[in-house]
Amino acid sequence: MGDRSEEARKAKLIVVDPRFNRTAAVADIYAPIRPGSNIAFFGGVINYLLSNDKIHHDYVKHYTNAAFLIDPGFGFDDGLFSGYDEVKRSYGSKDTWKYQMGADGFAKIDDTLQDPNCVFQLMKKHYSRYTPEMVNKVCGTPKDAFLKVCEIVATTAAANKTLSYLYALGLTEHSNGSQNIRCAAMIQLLLGNMGMAGGGINALRGHSNVQGITDMCLYAQTLPGYLGAPTDGDKDFATYVAKRTPKALRPGQMNFPQNFPKWFVSLTKAWYGNAATKETNFAYDYFPKLGGASDALSIFNDMFHGKVNGFFCQGFNPLASLPNKKKVGDALAKLKYMIVIDPLATDTSEFWKPHGEFNEVDPSKIATEVFRLPATFFAETSGTLTNSGRVVQWGWKAANAPGDSKDDAEIVAEIFLTLRAMYAKEGGAFPDAIRDLTWAYNQPFSPSPEEVLREINGKALVDLTVPKDPTKILFKAGDQLPSFGFLRDDGSTSCGNWIYCGTWSQAGNNTARRDNSDPSGLGQTLNWGFSWPVNRRILYNRASADLQGKPWDSSRTVLKWTGKAWGGNDVPDMRPNAAPEEYVMPFIMTPEGVGRLFSREIMADGPLPEHYEPFESPIDNNPLHPKVKSNPVARVYKADMEAFGTAKDFPYVATTYRLVEHFHFWTKYSQANAIVQPEQFVEIGEALAKEKGIKAGDRVKVRSNRGFIKAVAVVTKRIKSLEVDGKQVHTIGIPIHWGFKGTAKPGFITNTLTPYVGDANTQTPEYKAFLVNVEKI
Amino acid sequence: MQVNRRQFFKICSAGLGGSSIAVMGFSPTAALAEVRTYKLARATETRSTCPYCSVACGLLVYSTGDRSKNSQSEIIHVEGDPDNPVNRGTLCPKGAGVRDMMQSKDRLKWPEVREPGTNEWKRISWHDAIERITKHMKADRDKNFVTQNKDGVTVNRWPTFAALAASAATNEGGYITVKMLRTLGVTQLDTQARI
Numbered sequence: 026m027g028d029r030s031e032e033a034r035k036a037k038l039i040v041v042d043p044r045f046n047r048t049a050a051v052a053d054i055y056a057p058i059r060p061g062s063n064i065a066f067f068g069g070v071i072n073y074l075l076s077n078d079k080i081h082h083d084y085v086k087h088y089t090n091a092a093f094l095i096d097p098g099f100g101f102d103d104g105l106f107s108g109y110d111e112v113k114r115s116y117g118s119k120d121t122w123k124y125q126m127g128a129d130g131f132a133k134i135d136d137t138l139q140d141p142n143c144v145f146q147l148m149k150k151h152y153s154r155y156t157p158e159m160v161n162k163v164c165g166t167p168k169d170a171f172l173k174v175c176e177i178v179a180t181t182a183a184a185n186k187t188l189s190y191l192y193a194l195g196l197t198e199h200s201n202g203s204q205n206i207r208c209a210a211m212i213q214l215l216l217g218n219m220g221m222a223g224g225g226i227n228a229l230r231g232h233s234n235v236q237g238i239t240d241m242c243l244y245a246q247t248l249p250g251y252l253g254a255p256t257d258g259d260k261d262f263a264t265y266v267a268k269r270t271p272k273a274l275r276p277g278q279m280n281f282p283q284n285f286p287k288w289f290v291s292l293t294k295a296w297y298g299n300a301a302t303k304e305t306n307f308a309y310d311y312f313p314k315l316g317g318a319s320d321a322l323s324i325f326n327d328m329f330h331g332k333v334n335g336f337f338c339q340g341f342n343p344l345a346s347l348p349n350k351k352k353v354g355d356a357l358a359k360l361k362y363m364i365v366i367d368p369l370a371t372d373t374s375e376f377w378k379p380h381g382e383f384n385e386v387d388p389s390k391i392a393t394e395v396f397r398l399p400a401t402f403f404a405e406t407s408g409t410l411t412n413s414g415r416v417v418q419w420g421w422k423a424a425n426a427p428g429d430s431k432d433d434a435e436i437v438a439e440i441f442l443t444l445r446a447m448y449a450k451e452g453g454a455f456p457d458a459i460r461d462l463t464w465a466y467n468q469p470f471s472p473s474p475e476e477v478l479r480e481i482n483g484k485a486l487v488d489l490t491v492p493k494d495p496t497k498i499l500f501k502a503g504d505q506l507p508s509f510g511f512l513r514d515d516g517s518t519s520c521g522n523w524i525y526c527g528t529w530s531q532a533g534n535n536t537a538r539r540d541n542s543d544p545s546g547l548g549q550t551l552n553w554g555f556s557w558p559v560n561r562r563i564l565y566n567r568a569s570a571d572l573q574g575k576p577w578d579s580s581r582t583v584l585k586w587t588g589k590a591w592g593g594n595d596v597p598d599m600r601p602n603a604a605p606e607e608y609v610m611p612f613i614m615t616p617e618g619v620g621r622l623f624s625r626e627i628m629a630d631g632p633l634p635e636h637y638e639p640f641e642s643p644i645d646n647n648p649l650h651p652k653v654k655s656n657p658v659a660r661v662y663k664a665d666m667e668a669f670g671t672a673k674d675f676p677y678v679a680t681t682y683r684l685v686e687h688f689h690f691w692t693k694y695s696q697a698n699a700i701v702q703p704e705q706f707v708e709i710g711e712a713l714a715k716e717k718g719i720k721a722g723d724r725v726k727v728r729s730n731r732g733f734i735k736a737v738a739v740v741t742k743r744i745k746s747l748e749v750d751g752k753q754v755h756t757i758g759i760p761i762h763w764g765f766k767g768t769a770k771p772g773f774i775t776n777t778l779t780p781y782v783g784d785a786n787t788q789t790p791e792y793k794a795f796l797v798n799v800e801k802i
Numbered sequence: 803m804q805v806n807r808r809q810f811f812k813i814c815s816a817g818l819g820g821s822s823i824a825v826m827g828f829s830p831t832a833a834l835a836e837v838r839t840y841k842l843a844r845a846t847e848t849r850s851t852c853p854y855c856s857v858a859c860g861l862l863v864y865s866t867g868d869r870s871k872n873s874q875s876e877i878i879h880v881e882g883d884p885d886n887p888v889n890r891g892t893l894c895p896k897g898a899g900v901r902d903m904m905q906s907k908d909r910l911k912w913p914e915v916r917e918p919g920t921n922e923w924k925r926i927s928w929h930d931a932i933e934r935i936t937k938h939m940k941a942d943r944d945k946n947f948v949t950q951n952k953d954g955v956t957v958n959r960w961p962t963f964a965a966l967a968a969s970a971a972t973n974e975g976g977y978i979t980v981k982m983l984r985t986l987g988v989t990q991l992d993t994q995a996r997i
Contacts, residue, residue: 230856232969234976235995241976243967243993249980254989257951296981313959313987316951321992324964333964333990334942339979340968346997362938366968370908377916392918396935399910402903403853404863404877408972410851412858412888417973423848423863424875424904428911429928433968433975439928441982443936453940454947455958458985477974521977539849541887550887686895688854694906697899767908789996 034223037177041066041166042195043680043756044708045743054177056170059747059754060680061199061639061794065163065649067208068155068636070175074215075149079179081217084577088568088611089214089620091145092134094125099142099632101151104653106631115658119626124274124617132274132617144623148211151633154649162648163636165747165754182216184571185578187224194231195682198792200659202784204634207624211634214620220568220598220611222547222581230413231689233403237411240524240557245319248312249481249522252289256315262306271616277609278618279600286514287523294519295480300461302516311458318660320788321347322781326662328356339366339433340400344373345690345764348779348790349668349731354386360393366436368402368426369694372764372774380765382735383773399430406432408474409528409536411557417528418554419537434472442469475534479505482529483512483520505530508559524557535560545594547581561596565620567611574605630658630785639794640782641729643672644750658785665781670730675796677713678756679729681775682793687760693767705772706737708758709799714740717799724802727757727778729795734759734773735802757799845878851886852897853970859897860886877901939963939986947987960987969994 040049041056049055058066074080085091098121100107110117124132125142138145161168181188190213196205210219210226218224230236242249252269259265266286273280293301297308317323321343327333329352336357347353357363357376365374377391378384405426411417426432431439442464448456463480466472485500489511500506507530509523520526528536540552549562556562563569566583570576574586576593584593586605591597603609610618624632637656638647647654683689684702692698707727709719719725721740726733736759746755763772778797783790845864852859860883867875880901884891913931914923926934946962965983967976983991 230995231997232994233851233853233856233858234971234973235856235969235993237973238967238969238971238976238993239995241973241980243976243980243983243991244995245989245991248984249977257953257955257957260953260955296985310956310958311985313984313989314951314955314957315989316957316959316961319990319992321966321996324966324990324992327990328964333962334946335938335963337963337965337983337988339966340970341966341994343966346994361942362935364935368909369906370910378921388921389919393916394918394934394938395916396931397910397914397916397923398931399912402909403970404848404850404861404904406972406975408974410858410972412851413856416858416888418851418858418860420850420972421848423846423850424865424877427909429913430910431928433971434978437975437978437982439932440936440939441985443932444940444986447936447940451940453944455949455987458958458987462981462985472974472978474972474974477977481973481977521981525973539885541885543887548887553887688896691854692896692899692903694908695899695903696906697902698896701895768906783996787996 039174039177041174043744044682044758045745047685054170054173056166056174057745057747059163059165059749060678060756061642062164062636063196063199063205064201064208064634064636065155065160066166066171067205067212067634068152069157069160069171070178070212071148071208071215072152072155073157073172073175074179074182074212075152077179079182080215081182081184083571084217084568085145085215086136086138087572087619088217089622090617091143091148091622092136092138093144093617093623094133094135094140094142095144095147095623096121096123096125097142099147101633101635104635104637104647104650105657109657114660115629116631122626122632124625129276131276148622148633151635159648162750165749178212178216181218184217185580187218187221188213188216189223190226191229192226193229195793197784197787197789199794200640200656200782200784200791201630201634201637202789203628203786204630207628208634210620211622214622217568217577219620220563220565220583221577222549222563222569222583225563228413234410236413236415237409237417240411241522245315248289249292250288250524252285252292254315255309255312259314262309265309274617275610275619277607278616279609279613280616280618281613282616284509284512287512287518288509288520290514290516291483291512291518291520291523294486294516295483295521296463297458297461298463300457307516308458308461311461320783322783322788322790325353325356328359331359333359334361336360336363337366338363338373342371342373342690344376345371345774345776348776348792349665349781350774350777351732352781354384358386358391358393362394363396365395365397366400366433367397368400368430369691370397370766372690372766375766380771383765383771398436399426399428400436401426401430401432405430406474409478414556414562416554416556417525417536419534434474434477435470438466438470438472478534478536479529480519481521481525482506483518483523483526485511485517486519487517489513489517507531527559528555528557545582547583547594549594551595559596561598563595563598565598565611565613566595567591567597567599572605628786630656639791640780641669641671641675641794641796643676643678643754643796644752645672646750648750656785659782660785660788661782668731669780670796672796675729675798676755677797677799678754679727679759679778679795679797680756680793681759681761681779684760684762687762690762690764693762693764693769696768699767699769702762702769704737704770705734705763706739706760707799708739708741708744710744710746710755711740711742712746713755713757713799714738717801719799719801725799726802727759727797727799729778729780729797731780732777734775734777736772757797842879846875849883852893853900853903854896857888859883859889859893861893861897861900877904943986958987959989961990963988964990965992967991967993
């Protein structure tokens with residue numbers, strides 16, 4: 026959507042946002058929306074596309090699950106899908122959300138899309154309630170602005186037109202954030218925009234390596250490369266592997282996740298070497314089993330209740346970045362010990378220290394022992410970062426870090442090797458995995474990024490021969506592998522993260538490549554860095570061509586069938602010799618081979634996105650179904666439920682966000698940024714300011730049911746009040762960047778105000794829509 | 803033969819014509835025409851990407867020193883990398899100011915500890931820090947490690963220890979971290995990806 030596409034293809038820029046922001050100022054269309062009403066808006070767009078027949082028919086019919094038949098018992102009534110368990114606040118049974126299966130073992134489909142139980146018809150029915158009038162009532166978006174957005178979006182249903190969808194935390198930080206993203210994906214599938222150059226769903230994520238750290242899976246539910254982590258429910262290795270190795274749901278599909286055993290076994294070889302053998306079930310017992318909820322909110326809730334003793338806090342400032350600062354601070358005070366690893370003196374590291382009204386605590390009553398270890402910053406160490414477009418780029422070290430700082434790998438190595446020595450000497454609980462972990466780095470206390478990336482990439486452990494001709498050697502023992510296609514499940518290959526296989530092949534460090542040539546003119550710089558998987562730049566790019574393999578738009582060919590193989594301007598996301606007549610569909614990571622308009626039993630809160638109000642909502646009822654107001658399956662702890670406020674006491678909607686001049690809670694430490702945005706402020710619309718007697722520059726107090734902050738008022742035309750369900754709703758905008766540490770003027774932690782509830786699937790906190798009151802100080 | 807600007811004018815004012823300078827066996831280098839030499843001309847250029855958001859704009863980082871062993875380098879300038887297809891030389895206000903971030907007065911310089919009930923930091927050595935940390939960890943792990951759940955399934959986890967990992971760390975730093983944490987039995991693990 027950059028200047029290039031605006032000039033070259035006359036692209037239109039649409040901004041939907043509660044604030045008329047800087048992007049809105051240069052947009053073709055701006056539509057205001059009430060925070061927390063996104064699904065009503067999206068549902069309206071889906072309804073518009075379906076009822077006006079503005080969809081890419083061939084694409085929808087063949088490349089999505091529109092034709093798939095769903096269990097006849099599936100239903101949606103009064104805000105709830107079939108199978109709801111009110112006591113457990115969850116869908117106890119999702120059996121009716123499944124495909125109808127045929128006698129041949131495959132899912133049943135109806136090519137005519139007419140069967141009342143096919144996804145297409147279910148979707149049509151579900152979204153028929155989302156009329157432009159309903160969108161206006163729920164979102165406050167003027168009907169004409171909404172319809173203008175729909176009209177432009179609908180033009181991209183043409184085979185040679187695309188829509189690129191960009192989003193950030195504005196969509197994810199809601200109690201139904203995952204379903205927000207699903208809505209966007211469904212619209213892109215209906216329009217035939219997935220897999221196209223200039224199409225797709227493009228997340229603008231929040232940290233320089235948030236993609237890479239997600240890929241390495243530094244969160245509980247998965248192991249590197251998104252391999253589902255073992256849980257208490259997997260009684261043994263065979264059960265674990267079987268559960269995660271799906272069978273194809275349609276004939277002839279690639280069903281790529283069927284390779285799970287190769288990826289997992291190669292990981293066990295990278296970590297546990299000779300201790301990972303067939304006889305030991307590849308060290309399956311060395312992997313800890315997940316016992317229940319494990320995410321930042323559940324972790325801090327456990328900590329709050331005294332169930333956590335030690336906390337390892339690496340480059341993270343939870344006191345500032347998690348909801349309900351008071352609860353988070355109280356939780357940290359229950360720890361025995363905390364290890365902070367950071368380049369900066371963070372607010373979290375001083376949660377125990379009084380900082381006036383910004384942090385009112387009594388250190389004599391806090392028994393937590395806090396260690397603070399200085400870490401390097403970005404150009405003080407070499408290594409790779411992966412951006413939102415999955416491009417892995419190598420960065421080089423430019424200078425030493427100040428003082429005695431060490432990089433993360435060195436600090437981890439010191440802790441680990443010291444522990445290992447202690448276990449070797451004294452014994453202790455389950456020392457086996459600690460003893461057997463591979464640590465073959467030249468300098469064990471300082472693993473180099475080059476060595477680690479080679480380990481992540483993976484190698485042959487024995488001579489690998491061609492399966493059909495054992496006399497031919499493919500790779501010699503010790504060779505770095507070029508692709509995960511060569512990984513095996515018999516222990517003959519090792520690989521720390523299968524999707525990164527190819528980053529460091531026998532050709533060397535492919536992430537350091539710097540050839541920026543773009544022969545296709547599509548921005549496909551295939552020799553710049555390395556894009557996982559296998560240097561593919563556009564995922565599902567088989568969908569950029571029709572059933573016969575002819576590009577939908579020949580002026581931007583991503584992939585085409587050449588008669589013998591797939592070729593074009595990207596690495597094919599398809600078996601290279603899969604002829605079109607074999608009918609191998611593009612979405613190779615699903616067992617059905619197609620994109621999911623209906624998500625089967627995968628989501629916690631329903632197979633089709635439905636609008637639910639934020640947990641703190643300015644209106645009395647959900648206009649779509651009065652009986653079910655907010656997400657019926659979002660996890661809320663009892664005390665946090667009681668800490669929700671109501672519109673009676675807190676009549677204004679608040680939404681938190683970032684400024685272009687600041688980065689989260691970092692740049693308050695940087696003088697340049699502290700100069701351009703020195704002091705904490707909140708944005709208040711002119712109408713509300715007038716009502717409350719607030720002038721620009723006045724100091725105001727903003728309160729939620731969990732606490733208050735004080736800030737300077739910026740009175741603005743950029744946030745207008747909207748009429749929602751017959752009521753004028755004002756929104757207050759609250760930038761997040763301040764705290765009690767740093768160079769910028771000390772301020773309150775914004776998350777003092779925010780509610781402790783997350784998305785029903787990911788537990789991403791609901792920072793974008795909650796209730797506050799405001800008064801002049 | 804190298805001459806600086808002042809010497810060059812001195813030579814000229816001594817009555818020599820410009821053309822005869824070359825005859826005398828030297829020609830003025832390009833630097834002679836400059837008012838002063840640019841700092842960046844003798845700086846070391848290092849390629850990196852921005853540490854802030856996940857767009858990954860390319861950066862050129864300029865530092866003093868030539869990377870020789872024992873030389874101390876200081877970063878004196880950062881600008882967008884015109885070769886990088888992501889940003890083609892441009893930077894936002896955050897990236898443009900990143901040098902101040904690296905040189906923030908709030909950078910940590912050595913290990914410190916805050917002991918229970920006190921209101922101050924104490925500087926400690928790396929050795930002491932690691933020893934005290936690992937003692938806490940081992941005592942906690944040995945006491946609270948769960949080898950089997952109530953159904954007799956081997957679970958090998960350490961439920962009383964939690965970790966939040968950095969989404970700004972490198973892939974290599976992150977990988978080493980998760981490799982250690984899982985091996986210790988940590989399942990209470992999360993990262994900024996969710997926040």
